[in-house]
Amino acid sequence: MNKAKLLLFYFGITFVVTLFLICGLGANQTGNVEQTTIPRSDVISIDTISRFGKLERPEVLFLHDQHTDAMEKKGKDCKVCHQSDKGQMSQKFMTLKDEGAQALIDIYHGTCIECHKKTSDEGEKSGPVICNDCHNVKSQVVSSRQPFGFDKSLHFTHSEAVEKKCERCHHEYDEKAKKLFYAKGKEGTCRYCHKDKTIDNKISIKLAAHVGCINCHIKTIAEKKDAGPIKCRGCHGVDEQKKIEKKKSITRMQREQPDTTIIKIGQDIDTRMNLVPFDHKSHEEYNDNCRGCHHEGLDTCSKCHPITGIQEGNYISLEQAMHRIKAKQSCLGCHENNKQQKECAGCHSLIRKNISYNDSACATCHIKKDQETDSKDGIEAIKLQSARLLKSRPLVINTFNAEDIPEIVKIKDFTKKYQPVEFPHRKIINTLTNNIKNNKLANYFHSDKGTICQGCHHNMPLTKKPSRCTNCHGKPFDEMNMSRPGAIGAYHIQCMGCHDNMGIDKMGCTDCHKLTEN
């Protein structure tokens, strides 16, 4: 019997040892090898042939600027690689039309290898001529290409440069005549028609931007005038993007938009809410481009989003379109995003993100209609009325008089280790109000006395003398209300949370309470 046990034991040991060996070997294989990578903004992945079938070899990572620079040094231009059609340089390589896989392979292999050989024969530094040197999976190059957008400032620069000839860029498509034409007053952003991918004859935004911008820049340079970039990094490089000048005084874009209006809800609808006057001009200033709100076209919101949803608007009703907190185009979505600024985040990051359905908050936008009647009709009347309503709205941060705000609040000692905190109560309120003094949005929503107090004195009515922190926060881990922190926790969460979100560096223990001397 003893012998059998011993045998069992040895078997067990052997089994476990084998298991460890297997595990050990397995563990060694999972080590990560870190590769050094070179970020570049001009990486183009040549996979054109994949449209005609499966690629036999890995796609080629092509460094465009490296080639442009090399050509430039030799005094050559884009024509070495790109052909032109009707004065427009094609984006394709050595062809105007992709005519099948083999044709493309021949073009690439013929031209690239030929040129590389020729260059190296001339004794210059040249590119690869062996298959795997181009068709290389383990390339060390990573794309650091930044997406590029056309903002107000750039639009202004361009419109000045072309002497406000909008037709130089903006166009519409005539289905019958099958050609582009310019329609005054119909201008929109490029992306309204040119989507991410080419659909029918509407080329993708990528292609449209490269054809349109680069061709114009090349022509302008040829005219020996100041022009925009023609190299990848000029628009897509991280550092180069920072160098693009942001114009401060910009003339407003003119597209027959109103200065102020009343948000349209559709025809002949008996509304139960007060209508919202909207300061269009101010909002133009807050946004970089029209797409911030007009995401699909420069029409009124209610065209796609009437009171009840329709198919064109993806069945999103006007109420949702204006109030959706997670949508970046909606009023509340954008306003909510604004609360992430340092000046606001101190209080607002600790306040639950939701729509407050209370009268005063609604009435900030849904202003009660006045009884005044306008002598003018239609659009003009709306403009006048909306301007008057907007003016009637209080635009001031209101808070209690200084003498009603305690200057210093002493937070007693909870532990023997530290001295009580002298909390500069009034100074903090003054700083908070000063920070948002110039923020119109904040002004509209903090016009009630006591609103600003609610950053800390939360979950209670607005009064001149709100409850103290310790009235609610006492012992930690109250089983009846787990989500309510204890006093020490509440102070630290509130104070340090605010400091962190506002970027205030007072985060150490002794920054607020001194150690007890003993």
Added chain:
Amino acid sequence: MSISRREFLGRIGAVGIGATITGKAHAGSKHFTGNPDGVGVLHDISRCVGCRACEEACNKVNELSLPDLPFDDKHVLDKKRRTTTDAYTVVNSYKNINDRAPVFRKIQCNHCLEPACVSACFVRAFKKSKAGPVIYNASVCVGCRYCMVACPFEIPTYEYDDPFTPRVVKCTMCAPRIEKGQLPGCVEACPKEALTYGKRSDLIKMAHDRISKYPDQYINHIYGEYEMGGTSWLYISGVDFKDIGMREDLGVTSAPALTHSALSLVPMVVGLWPVFLAGMYGMSKRREKVAEQEKEDAVCSAVEKAGTEADSKLAKALEQSKKEQEKALAQAEKEKEKAVEEALKNVADTNPEEES
């Protein structure tokens, strides 16, 4: 610690036999979601400020030796640390990828619902208590440190510097304090309530609530709700868990459940081993027997063959001798006849003279 070799081996045998008997009752064969009313701690990583008050409290509560640098020395955080025999919990600092203040994470035993250390321990020195803490019994520990290998979070440490009574040590979730109705030391000390103590089920509810209230500030995941089959310590964070050194490759299956299928082979092997040996024994016995039989037969046949051969030889010899005898007899007869004839002839030649 006093365990004789005989007893140790005996226990191993017992474990082997136990494994064969218990079979399906083993952990992992059913979905286990923790003991009802089990307690735990929720660590809100986004609240932690790296003050190390928890470390200090842990040191004090467990009466550990004081570290070289004081607890308010923040330079300690520059280095990634792990739990040691003198620090059941450590706070590490991680770079915040969102370009904000660094993120701090407290490390200690996670008190898994189905702990790997418990399943790895063959003397049952570790035990998952119904209340939640995974508790250690030094008196039965043999110091094999399988628990240290088994733990996916690298928590248990070993008192290597103690030559006589080394123990495996790790956070106890302050089980003795909990029994007395007190909070775990670290939880009590945390000034920011980054640690919340309570029933695990309540903590999960609370964590979900916090995430849904502040969706921008948290990753929508409670680490430990399902990791390794669930842990009593839970974590919520504003940054990806993998960015703060937390393993995301552990899966949701508990360690015992993972090893159960492999280990369930052990009893089978253990069960089959005697059968195999008995078979081997039987086979060798049979072979011996067969060989014996064959030998006997061979002898018999050899003897028989020898017998018949001898017989035939004898018969032949006899026949030959008979023939020779007959031949000799015949010859003798012939010679006799010849002699008689000659004698008669001689007699006839001499007789007439005598008569005359």
